[in-house]
Amino acid sequence: MSDDVSHDDLKPDPEESTAESTNPHGLDRRTFIALSLGAVPAVSVATSTVLEAKAVAARPAPGSATIPVRLNVNGTGRRLRLDARTSLLDALREDLARAGTKKGCDHGQCGACTVLIDGRRVLSCLTLAATASGHRVTTVEGLAQGDRLHPVQAAFLKHDAFQCGYCTPGQIVSAVGLLAEGCPDDPAHIRECMSGNLCRCGAYPNIVAAVREAKGGKVS
Secondary structure, three states, X not given: OOOOOXXXXXXXXXXXXXXXHEOOOOOEHHHHHHHHHHHHHHHHHHHHHXXXXXXXXXXXXXXXXXXXXXXXXXXXXXXXXXXXXXXHHHHHHHXXXXXXXOOOOOOOOOOOXXXXXXXXXXXXXXXXXXXXXXXXXXXXXXXXXXXXXXXXXXXXXXXXXXXXXXXXXXXXXXXXXXXXXXXXXXXXXXXXXOOOOOOOOOOHHHHHHHHHHHHOOOOO
16 A cells, blocks of 8 residues: 555635635635724724713703792792703702712612602602702701701711711701601611601611601610
């Protein structure tokens, strides 16, 4: 048996070579890869364009209709002209510099934006500023009397009922509203009545203790 192999036997089959280097659409491998890499920037540009469009859509349109709004915040009357879609939270923070009211989720789920309207707890991020016109709005800045803290504020300090403090204004305002609602002072009822206010730091036991003391209940 001969071990000689002709050079022709080592040459690749033209059909196999063609099959490996081209795809069904007739593009050779090098061209296909180049086109694929060229598509990456195009996808990035398209994604960026979509995000920019969403951001623009979220802003009030130029020349949007404004309406007169009269707000009574912490006993002080203010006249404003606002986009009809402005939330009470944004009006307080952006137009009246009441930054104590915090913007957390902006979807009515965390309670950080809680204020009182005519003594009733409301989520200001879900309340149109126009609907508060003619009503008494109380924010955390309006609870103290001069240098004298509201009993709830004093109780929160005494029981260290906070950690980072971001949710604390909403917690305090909600607790003030809770006092007027006649919620029982046992821990289970207080937790239920305060369940709309979230604390990511987990200071709930201290918050309950502070609310119980402010209500005049016995704190263990």
